[in-house]
Amino acid sequence: MMSKLRVRKVAVLGAGVMGAQIAAHLVNAGVEAVLFDLPAKDGDPNGIVNKALAGLAKLSPAPFASKSLSNAIVPANYDQHLELLRECDLIIEAIAERMDWKLDLYKKIGPFIAPHAIVASNTSGLSINAMADALPADVQPRFCGVHFFNPPRYMHLAELIPCTNTDRAILEGLETFLVSTLGKGVVYAKDTPNFIGNRIGVFSMLSVMHHTEAFGLGFDEVDALTGPLLGRPKSATYRTADVVGLDTMAHVIKTMADTLPNDPWHQYFKAPAWLQALISKGALGQKTGAGIFRKVGKDIHVIDVAKQDYRPAAGEVAPEVLEILKLKNPAEKFAKLRASEHKQAQFLWACFRDLFHYTAFHLESIADTARDVDLAIRWGYGYQQGPFETWQAAGWKQVAEWIAEDGKAGKNMADAALPAWVSDGREGVHDAAGSFSPKSGKSEPRSKLAVYDRQRFKDPVLGERADPGETVFETDAVRCWHDGDGIAVLSFKTKMHTVSDGVLAGIQQAIDVAEKDFDGLVLWQPKEPFSAGADLSGAIASLQAGKLDQFEAMVKTFQDTSQRIKYSLVPVIAAVRGMALGGGCEFQMHSARTVAALESYIGLVEAGVGLLPAGGGLKEIAVRAAAAAGPGGDVFAQLKPYFEAVAMGKVSTSAVEAKELQLLRSNDLIICNTWEALHVARTQARALADSGYRPPLPAKQVQVAGDVGIATFKMMLVNMLEGRFISEHDFEVSARIATVMCGGEVDRGSLVDEDWLLRLEREHFVALAQMPKTQERILHTLKTGKPLRN
Structure with missing residues (x-):
């Protein structure tokens, strides 16, 4: 059996824009990275690298999944630190496009390359075979081109360019690392200028x-x-x-x-x-x-x-x-x-x-197949269809x-x-x-490499149809299906996967079915986003028609659905990629576990339309804060970061940041390849089921911050109001968010249950929904897609 490529540490040679951003994406993926450049002529010998790392903070879009990762890259220079290369499993050269400079560098690093390490050049157009000749003979089978597209964190494409002597097993190991660890779409290119x-x-x-x-x-x-x-x-x-x-x-x-x-x-x-x-x-x-x-x-x-x-x-x-x-x-x-x-x-x-x-x-x-060209243009240039797909769809012969x-x-x-x-x-x-x-x-068929077994539905080219699995039930709003592995999957069919009455009914039905016939349930969408939240147009319609009872019942159903997810007898896993806003965020908060793609944008954004989260989100925050504080602990201190995120409608810029905002839990998983979300979510459901999964016991005694907590939050809000940072309606919304999070006007340290917190959520949500300024915000957002400050 072939030994697997294990990558613990990577060296990136060259701290230019591409090299520094490749290093940033490596640490995004949890891979140790050492970034090399020339020694600075004056001051700190690592000055060039340190300046480059400082420059990353100013780039937009952000190369790091969280600002906290900027300290994770180890700076190094060629004069002092070549010994560090011996610890690296992969060396990526990303210096300027000058063949003479590259060849000089290869001669310099040759003696320090570990006997198992792969060496790859991130050139965008120079000959890979010409570079290979400058390397020691024993390194040549471990050398190839790997061309990342800019910006490396966001562009899906990585071109892999073999040399005449590159060992096939080395290529497959590197391809697996690029796909699964770094989340890339790999296309093999021939060694021709500018590749594909x-x-x-x-x-x-x-x-x-x-x-x-x-x-x-x-x-x-x-x-x-x-x-x-x-x-x-x-x-x-x-x-x-x-x-x-x-x-x-x-x-x-x-x-x-x-x-x-x-x-x-x-x-x-x-x-x-x-x-x-x-x-x-x-x-x-x-x-x-x-x-x-x-x-x-x-x-x-x-x-x-x-x-x-x-x-x-x-x-x-x-x-x-x-x-x-x-x-x-x-x-x-x-x-x-x-x-x-x-x-x-x-x-x-x-x-x-x-x-x-x-x-x-x-x-x-330039390429092995037409598929390589189409995927390269889609993944590297953001086209919805590649040139051959466009031509074929338009009538090839004509x-x-x-x-x-x-x-x-x-x-x-x-x-x-x-x-x-x-x-x-x-x-x-x-x-x-x-x-x-x-x-x-x-x-020619697709690659049979094992890493692609993790992609149940691959990014398809024209005419490719994946087997959709066996349908359990389907409605206008949802489809529930399975692959015979004991795990059911539920997908929403609404626009932007918003949460409608039909989606709520579908989730409850799916959990009923899963408890009876399956070992777990995964909430997953075939395309991004995970969910843009509640269906506002449906909500405003019942409000404007004066159907308050119907409106309140809808909110209650939303909360019941979240609770059903949390207390299901089989694990419910949320597979999140893209936006998970409002109700979408609340569903993943109530799941047994969330598997989030790195590019997940998660947030409770209801304040932006003059509402508060009422699908159990604030209740769940109160429960988590009490658990983190412990008996008799300082609940208010735990609530503070949540309050700022919810009152400001903050959305995480990555799954890593969602963990920092505590909208993801410490044991939720982050993956880099969005196409692997379903696979990982199903393995999590299976693992929990096989380990004798039981839902959490109902939270009967939740310690709350109470009246003192509310008063403290309101003091902060008064300062913001007087400084004109927020409007009077923002104050109203935020004060109600604080009231629910703190468990209402009760003594500090009081013990309440989840039903108490859910009732508070509902009351304040319905009260806000009836206010003219909130309705103005909702209608403005529905019409323009932008928030209104009133």
Whole structure:
């Protein structure tokens, strides 16, 4: 049996933006990291690394899952600390893209590499095989490329680039570590310049730049066309260039020009004159405050190439083009884009045509399968569909004919012929057997590596359908199913997985069924979020209709459902990823255990709409505070951090921070790969069931902070009100939150039960819901999606 790769400690060489952020993500995942750079010329020899670590705190989005992790990275320099490399199981080199510098560094570290350690370069475009030659012969089988995308914490893609001599077992061990420990989507790339993601992604941007000029469009207009309307990120094309940095963009383009002299599209691998002009003026994009776009007061301005000056950005999509882009049928959409005489439609068709042409032409040289290309572009560039998926959905044969026709008419960016396999009678590159490989000439299935068994539902490519499991019951609001493993799974079907009457009934039914026929129950959603909370539109409707009894009954049902989760005779596990807000947060608080993906944004946010948590959340906080304080202890001190989080409607920026806010418990699990949440939750349910699970005993004697606690919280609120940090209605809401948390107007140290606390929650929730200012907040949030301060 092959020994497993165990990674206790990782060295990252190079404390530049990427190296420092890779180190940050390693500690996010609980992996010890040592960050190396050159010794500083003056002062502390680790000055360069320490400055880089301080710089991470200023980056947005935040590289660390919690500010507290910033001290977990060990700073080091090449003069004093090379001995530390002997303790490292993995060494990731992330220095500047200069082959001579990299080779010098490899010679320097060679004698200190442990006999089992893997060495990987995070280069984005240099030859991995050329680097391998600089390493000792015994290290070469343990060397490969691993290319993280920026920012490493958030971008799912990691490209793995084997060398000629890389040991297959080493690659599989590293792939397993990247997928399960660091939460990445791994794609194997061939050792060609820019690998897969940047080769195709940067070409896509270059073709957009070329056609922007050819069709005489504005940069703001192009961004309106090439963002969410195409299933791509909001930053679209030119805003993305600003975020990446125009100097970085020009460097990547130059790398393509220098390293791909024989590419049929080579003439387009140059930074346009306007891009070079902006760089020479020091307008490098977001990092310098101006680039293609710049902010003027609250307005966004865009560079106008003809005038060589900025103008207000308007960027509108023509109504007739918008109508085409809204069509649900991809084949109809592409036919109309190509046939339209509007320059925006012609521009879009031209961009897609040249992207499809380029990707098909280069598939064999850059990737093993079409799936690798599509996943690389989705995971690395945030597209909803990769180029091959888009082409196939639009009608493979028809689009291929159009590309060929446009080629004959001299419209394509290059006159290279499409590969023969494109027109061999196929309907696409993805089918039930897998995805097309030019090397084998047939469809290849997904990797059989054991780590992927942890992904019950993988991120699918076009046409992939996972077995949905056996349905136990299904309603308009929920589906309950299982895989024959004794663990039932419940998923919500509402928009944003909000909690409706149907969801509450579904949870109660699922627990009834699970107690009778299963060993455990998992609450899990096939897509993010976990739950955006209660269905506010349903609540406001019954309020406005004057149905107060119905409204109060709904709140009672919500609380009963949370209690049912907590006191179920089989363990109920919450598998959280994405947002778990309001009621979604309360459900996971009542579960036997929560399994949270690192990117989980958890919070009790009801104060934002003028309400308080009433699905048992405040009751649960009071119970937890009393337990933490112990008999006769200081309950108020335990409540204080909770109060601040709830009154301010704080949402954690990660699962790690949710633990710090105590919305997750110390024994709740955090995982990095969102696709493993269901697997881990089911193993937790099984483990608890197998160890003789019993629900907690009902909390009959909860010590509360009482009237003194309420008075102390109110004093804090008065100061905030007088300082105009909060409005009078904020004061009202927060005072009621404090009243419920402290167990009401009873003596400090009084003992109450859960029913008492739940009744308090209900009373204050219903009272707030009837107030005009709360109703204004709810309606404003429903209409705009933003909170109202009134």
